[in-house]
Amino acid sequence: MKKTVLNKASLTGKSGFKKSALSLIVSGLMAGTTLTSFQVNAAYSLFDIYQMAVAHDATLAQAQATYQASQQSVKIARASLLPQVSANASYSDSYLNENAVGPISTTSGDITLKQSLYKHDSWAKYSQAKYTLKKAEYTIKSAQQDIIVRVADAYFKVLLAQEDVKLAKAKEKANKTQWDRAKASAEVGLASKTDVLQAKSSYDLSKSDRISAENNLDVAYEELTKLTGKTVKELKVIALNVKLPQPKLNIATYEQEAQDSNLTVLQAEEQANVANEEVQVQKSGNWFNVSLQAQYAHTKSSPSNPYSYSSKYPDNLSASIVASLPLYSGGGTTALVAQARSNYEAAEIGVRDAKESAKLNARVQVRNVERGVELVAANRAAVQSNDAFLEAAEEGYKVGLKDLLEVLTARTNKFQARRNLAQSLQNVVLSRLKLDAAVGTLNADNLQKYDSILSDPVDDANAPVVPDEYKKQ
Template sequence: MRKNVLLKPLAAAFLMASTTAWSAPGLVDIYQMAVLHDAKLAQARATYQANQEVVSIARAPLLPQLTADGSYVKNDSNKDAYDVTTQELGLNVTQSLYQHDNWAKYSQAKYQLQQSEYQMKFAEQDIIVRVADAYFKVVLAQEDVTLAEAKEAADKTQWERAKASAEVGLASKTDVLQAKSSYDLSKSDRITAQNNLDVAYDELMKLTGKEVHELKVISLNTKLPSQTLNLNDWEMRAQENNLTVLQQEEAANVASEEIEVQKSGYWFNVNLQAGYNDMSYSDTASGYDAQYTDRNNLSIGVYASMPLYSGGGTMSQVAQARSNYKAATAGLRDARETASLDARIQVRNVQRGQELVTANRAAVQSNDAFLEAAEEGYKVGLRNLLEVLTARTNMFQARRNLAESLHNVVLSRLKLEAAAGSLTSDKLEKYDQVLSNPTDEKMPKLDPLDP
């Protein structure tokens, strides 16, 4: 008996500790899972690693090219006097003194490496936005399910109350039909909301590679820090630092160097070549004594070549490269305009989003108050059932709108940072701090209406 008395407090303490220790995953947790799993990010990083060799490959023709060769030949004649064994060893080195396309390709490779780095950084930014987008889709879909379930329960209660009132003559058949219609629609909305939640979880699992069943949420009472934004400043930052813009700048540089590569068909090439050759003979007899004697040779020289005519191919290749450069510069201009547009859109989304949060928070308060008044009015006969059901629907919608506006402000701020090329995981941590574990008190408890 005494043993049980001791065990009960211990069990209660353990249960309390377990409950306290549990925490639903937040933005940073999901981001860390996605970084380890996401295929797009892995592809971008692997491509960058591969492109790091591009510069070394392009530099190789500028450095000395060293080759060695050797031979061992035994000549076996039917006359012993003419038997001979020849051993030869050679060493050759070639150094390019001037070859126009080699230098152009080396410069081009450095631009390609920088472009690849920007592509990887873009992928690292993009996964932050994709994680936040998928995360808030789940949270909002869960909110939709919660609201739909609460509305369905309230409508069911209202329908049952209407039927009971009609049986004693305190409600009309129309009241019952209105309540039943509202209840049927709310069931349909709940099924749709649940399906949307399942799809949102599937999309999140594609990013993380793991099933997640519950996420931290933004409380409807959360007040996000206000942010004063200067449209021109953000637009300028986007034009200069947007990662797509930087990629296109390097693409234009690569295209420019390609013109120089193709122009090499008009330039001469100069190479320095040196070689050493050692030849020795053995097993020679009197028949070869005078002809086969050991010897070695050393040679060094400068060789030049000049292309004179290639059938017009060089001219066409240069023209093609120039057209590709024009296309790259047009792509750069489009990237800058798109980055500028994205910055303007996201600045306005943040500004209007902050105003919308304030408006939706006021709408929640006013709809809560109106619902309370409508319920009281219905109890004393001053409001009909349709007005109460409409008030409840508006209250649910106001809460859903507030949740969505909070999510959209956070997402718009992240997208604005991405447009300016300054989005990092630190920004994600900032918003992760305002999230909290979901609770069962997401919606207010609604008292059934007394007829």
Template sequence: MLRRLSLAVAVAATTGFAWAAQPAPAAPSLPTKTDLINVYKDAVDNNADLAAAQADYLARKEAVPQARSGLLPQINAGASTGSTRTSLDTPSATLNRNTQLVQASLSQPLFRADRWFQLKAAENTTEQAQLEFSATQQQLILQTAQTYFGVLRAQDNLAASKAEEAAFKRQLDQSNERFDVGLSDKTDVLESQASYDTARANRLVAEQQVDDAFQALVTLTNREYSSIEGILHSLPVVAPIPNDAKAWVDTSVQQNLRLQASNYAVDAAEETLRQRKAGHLPTVDAVAQYQKGDNDALGFSNSGLPGEPHYGKYVDQSSIGLQLNVPIYSGGLTSSQVREAYQRLNQSEQLRESQRRQVVQDARNQHRAVNTDVEQVKARRQAIISNQSSLEATEIGYQVGTRNIVDVLDAQRSLYNSVRDYNNTRYDYILDNLSLKQTAGTLAPSDLEALGAYLKPDYNPDKDFLPPDLAKAAEAQLKAGAKY
């Protein structure tokens, strides 16, 4: 009768649980683990990059009221007081004169084409800023998933490394036993020792990678986590819906947030060009002014001559009119600004085209990547089963003398490499799906909530890094092969 499968034995050695041989015991009561949605909420509340992007957006929004102010009335008020002392030689005398003045002025632009186009440019710039901030919010969703599943990826890799180390330790013990009874030579022991030492070193590296992954979560959210929920193996691995690359490209071209922002950047540049050209046009303002002060302050002095008007101590003066300004020559400034604005428009159009091409490429590549991931998950799952069967057959061959220790060690390495490849592909599938949605402009927190439905609160990487049915499938495949 075949011995218990090697992978199951290795997992049992590291966790005390052989998922191929017996049902799982009731899970002990553990502290509540952090799930994906809570990590995302922490990131929204504490992420420095998002806070900086929000501040940038709010600052750029102020361009609209600033530009609009140039079309609204300008009202100013002021007051002044002064004293003048005049000395006369003939006749010898000194005149002291005190002046007081209060005034208010109003100016209302009637025709300011440049300021109107400046307002339109500011409105487009604000729309661009809002879309860029929304794109940053989407990026945070993806970044949260990348960091969260980066921890799970590192934990699964560590679990596989522990199981591999345990398997090589078991092989080393067997080699020593066989050497002691004369069934093998010292070479087998040395080969087994080398493989075990390498596996132990790899496990130490994997432990560091787990610590690094958790630190990345701290950087993202400014919070520390002791454990997080893992993903269930029942997560559906299916092709994107719709499974049509052209449909994803069309959606991405229409809805990608960065591409939409670049459209507004072009519109803003067009309005800025119109603004600069309007610098050649005349301007018309309505102006009004009111002044009140003593007669000296306003230049109304009493001459004392017969027939001349006599002014009281204080005088009121008001005026209203239209002010026309026709630009004739400004040293070439306006023409230079027009040329600059034209090149800025050309630049924004080229950047938009570059962005569009990148979006099309990303949509196609990511759609293809998701479909490749779907097939790879199936293939790598089968590879684990096949490698498990191959390892068992190789170990049997070693026991009867038809295979050597190097064959056994190589088979064990292949098995655990296939385990890592399988888990990595599962996480690639999740992240490629989210990246495709981001490119299409449809990525939302609800996508994280949907993934949250497949998180396991009592996830234990040391026993959950593989679905329990794989070892059973490998055993069935091995038994079927033994019939031939």
């Protein structure tokens, strides 16, 4: 059966194309044609890329597997505190003397129950395992935050690389025009050979810059592909006229939250708890160990051995409480305790360092957001002034007051200003995500919030980029 495939362009073109597409659908249905797919090349949003990365990223998958393994550590440590049951069986042949007619066969079996009543290192290891599991929980949360930041970083690298390509192409076009003018002027004696060579050198440099920019864009796409496992060629962009959310940021509040809730700090604290319990584990070399042991045994001999106690009493049930106390281990226990205490001290220093780093990171990201918002406003003003200058230069060129080089330079500056504005917008979003990560509150909901400021890519070279509220300021 014939398949009809329509793409987005076939339904969004001129009215004639719309009628052709509709008539194609109708005729296909009339002829029994099955419409099997409808291809729409929609641009991917930040949250779309995040969802693909979560399903594919190896780093996050490793963290998840490690966490699942850590979940078993508590069960393993708890096992030594629970009853231990074992069964044994044996069979033997023996001769009472050399004149015996045949051997005496003995069959025996027993079931033994052992229950630790108190073993200091087992309880300490159980506590250790619970702290280790808690640390693993913070580790997986940290990996989940990390992939959000990595997705945003890779996403914005692509968008910025696209702006760099636009800028490089604008410069190349301007320099090519200048070179052509220099050659034409030299032919009529209005320019020297040196002017031509200078113009050509500028054009050659801009051409190499354009090639480098295109290569950087390809590399940015490849990094995004590694993250998602899929080829993505079209992304939504931050429109230059978008208004970013501007909440008030209290740097002291964020510093305190970073000390209390930063995931690296929490991991360091749990590691210190593990190290503290290790001190208790090593101290167990000086503690009593008390356990209960119960055993049921059965022995059967054939033929019966008259001299054997087990032949008269084949069943035996016993129970005992065993206590042991290490007296001297060559000084090893003292050394192990001292080593564990030093490791605990190192872990405590690690907690302090993690808190200081978290505070610093929070302060830096708060300032990045605040200065970033100011930079966005400055770049918006630069875009507005460059747009106005380009318009004036074009009008001046029409009446002979400006030459073509000034117009081309103004156009290049316009692309540079828009590129700078796009970068500052992206940096504000990225800094805000990093700030949320610094205080341990970053999750997919934070990322999805910024999807609302993204839009499908358009040729915005002539679009207004300054909202009314900024024009009034």
